[in-house]
Amino acid sequence: MKGYPKYIATKQDFENLLAVLQCRERALKDLRAIYEAKDEKATRVVSGSEETGDLVIEEIDNPMPLWKQKGFKSREEVIEIIMR
Helix, strand or coil: CCCCCCCCCHHHHHHHHHHHHHHHHHHHHHHHHHHCCCCCCEEEEEEEECCCCCEEEEECCCCCCCCHCCCCHHHHHHEEEEEE
């Protein structure tokens, strides 16, 4: 691998990057961003449309926060990897 990847898809990708001395600092920075992301809530449209301007939305628990998209079991697992 040459340089830092444009996209990191999984937890294993982060673990591999942390093992490479040149990539470790940036991988830790990216992990902190995942840990600190304020994505516990999401909004969904209940009814209406943007065209008519009568949107009714509600806030729900986000089913796929960033840490889950990357394959972590919890937000706490992200901080555990950072603290290693």
